[in-house]
Amino acid sequence: MFCSNCGAQIDSKAVICIKCGVPTNNVSQETSMLGATPEGRYDWLTVLLLCFFLGGLGVHSFYTKKTGIGVAQLLTLGGCGIWALIDFIMILTGGFRDGNGNPLYKK
Numbered sequence: 001m002f003c004s005n006c007g008a009q010i011d012s013k014a015v016i017c018i019k020c021g022v023p024t025n026n027v028s029q030e031t032s033m034l035g036a037t038p039e040g041r042y043d044w045l046t047v048l049l050l051c052f053f054l055g056g057l058g059v060h061s062f063y064t065k066k067t068g069i070g071v072a073q074l075l076t077l078g079g080c081g082i083w084a085l086i087d088f089i090m091i092l093t094g095g096f097r098d099g100n101g102n103p104l105y106k107k
């Protein structure tokens, strides 16, 4: 296959182009196997479970790239649980947005 950036011929299993260092399509395939959807959105059930079990530590916020909110939730233990509860309801009702402003992906 060929690099989408510089057009150099690269190994079909390579994750980055050896000539220019740009990630190949293989990278996005790997991320989708880690739980991200093809559109780059996050799986609704995964985020819901993370919020339910680890919401007080802001894990669901870190997971959805809302790092600033995640840190704040970690320091306040999810706003004494209230913040985590609000996020849980938002996820449940479909109002939750990830760090890119996208809704979660329901299968």
Ligand SMILES: [Zn+2]
Residues within 6 Å of the ligand: 003, 004, 005, 006, 007, 008, 017, 018, 019, 020, 021, 022
């Ligand atoms: Zn390249």
